Amino acid sequence: MSMIRLTHWAAAAVIALPVLAPALAETHMTIAVKADRYSVKEDRFTFTTRRPAAQVAETAVRPDSNFNPSPLLFKAWSYEDGVYMVTLQDGVTFSDGTPFNADTAIASLKLYDQNRSDFLQLDQESFAKLGEYEISFRSEVDSALVIENMTHRGTSLFLPTEAMAENPIGTGPYILESYDPKVQITVARNPDYWGPAPSVDKMTFRFIGDDNARLLALQNGEVDIVGEVTPQMMLSMPQDGSVVLHQSRPIRYAALMFNMQGNAPYDIAANDLNVRKALALAIDRDTLAQVLYGGFGQPSTTILPGWMFDLGDNHAVGFGYEPDEAAALLEASGWTMGSDGVREKEGRKLSLRMVAAYPNVSTVKPMPEMLEQMFAAIGVGIEIVEVEDSGVYNSTYFEPGEADLFLEFASNNNTDPTYLLYNVFTTMSPWGYAVTSPGGNVDELAKASRVAGSREEVVDLVREAYRSIVDDHVSTIPILTVPNFSLSRPGVSVTMSEYADWIDYGNVSLGQ
């Protein structure tokens, strides 16, 4: 090569260097999240199995777009006569090079038996290696929904090691680089990842507890994304384009639940279906949707969104805004308008206590006050009790049934269609929801759904139970469904998931 050509190459390299450098530079993204919720305790291990850094280990299956389980570390599976037969993904290795096969898969699955968060409830004696990549096992409670529950990040599969709390080894797209408890956690791309490589090289999750501080840190360019967005943050979000909102499909629900126990003095609604229907008809959901959650909530006639489990948008008829019809129902029940604007019957005022809210009132503000006005318009007096703490909400008001109405903001984060129904809407609820559950046919449908033979049959029973709750018993009034949100600086594109643990931060596109 001549000297002149060499000089040209050198000059071209010098000119191209600034252009190429950004393309070759390591991509490092910082995400602000609320709190460090990891436990490193052996029997309660949640380290890196939950958001934000649920990138180190992977689950057996992942939720698809309709919240049905789809392959990840399990390639295929079947369930027959109480036995799960599984074909594992081949060509997978843990980040330390150990192959993922029948032996290591069984060892990983067995880890969950020693964990208090063992909701897989696998029969530890039933594991069998059928081939290099084939295993079988049983549920210790004969559940047909074990695979569904394996979409929960808490069931991520780790290689059993002594140093799991310091250096968890998984098969995920990232490996743990550093963990500064309560301050930040950093994960770096796993160079030997078996699947498609993520686009971001390194991710740091900063724990910033204060909502405003997270938003201000984004505005100040100290973080690229805010991963946990509260309604208050949406209210104070600048509208000048400096902050970009990303949203999933609606997943969370805001709903009013009636005390169905029928114990005085909180027995009016429980004993009068017309009162419950009247309140359902008095809610102007469109107005609430415009005011709350930055206008991104959707008026809802069903508790769960229709896309979930293929329930269908109209799986319950629900109620629209019909204040005249609401007033007529109350009249029909003998509740006549009093001189103070509150209806009464046989000397008793139609005044109800409403407790807002689970998990805290900040998540639904100013819905309680707006509902109070809407109910006042049909002659129903409301005493609002605002509670900011879920412990107080449960112990002081919900469990003892010390109110007529309970406002809740929650979601179904599990691909098991029976999970929310059974735990929140039946008298068998282990979380105390017998207070607001109608019992009867809903309990029977929920029980039947848990032992149904096929997923289609499960979903049919669940659909019918939710329809009955909303349309027949009116024990719960759906109000809004609300998406998951994240915020970013301009130029960043986040692929959202309804399931917050499954937001794929590793594949966001980073603009400059």
Added chain:
Amino acid sequence: MLRFLLIRMAVTLPTLLGMSFVAFAIVAIAPGDPVVMELRAMGVVPKPEDIAAIKAEYGLDRPFFVRYLDWLGHAVQLDFGVSVATGRSVAEEIALYLPATLALSLSALVGAISISLALGILAVTAGPVTAQGTRALTILLVSVPPFWLALLLIHAFVLNLGWARLVGDGSVSDLILPALTLSLGAGAALGRFVYERVTAERCEDYVRLAIAKGLGPMQILLGHIAPRIIGPLATAWANTLGGLLGGAVIVESIFGWPGLGQLILQAIGQRDFPLIQGYLVFMGLIFFATSLLADIVVILSDPQLRRRLSRD
């Protein structure tokens, strides 16, 4: 002196014991079952045996006083148990947060002392207009809520001027704004105290004598008044430090400063009762230590007290 210290510590023991009981009882009677909350937070549908096992693990199945005595026995060895939320020991948890809070509180104290001396002395020595202005500024700073001051400083120095970061990486430069937020209010309160003490001392005979001897104002202030007021000032500083250590919750939260304030907020939300109890006792010990330190400074700065304690 040693005898004084021993008596002082002995007198404090019943206080600490009472404080430990209050700390334990407050958490024990607070609404919200930590066991059920923990299981629900993990997404676990609890079986009665799960709840019973965890209650037994934390001793919640035993009578209140048995639990208290058992807890107290461990607490005197500085063993406050294991955090329900993280699985780390309470001592480890506090140790994780303490350096950040110490750094913030000590910086804020240094700032507060500097501001208070400047404001107090200016109010005493300046002309009537400046003195009135200084006193008005002091009242304003005392009255402004810390969260509002914090937001004002963030708006000015972080968002508009870009001179500081909001959350940063915990470096010294990131300490300036939260420390300034805390020290402005505390400094103004201490400044009023400095002003009142100096004003009171100026009426004393020894000051008149010094003036008659022809000493200048600064000589009188530093050579005669300062030794007389250092004892009460030290007590005020110690109380301020205790307040800063325990009371910086809002400022820590706004600036995302990973201190004890964040720890206790999160612990209360999660009903992490071993951590809350350990924190309350720890803060009690901090107040005890700072007030003891103040007492020692008072003794060392007062020749009469020193002589009396020597005689005793």
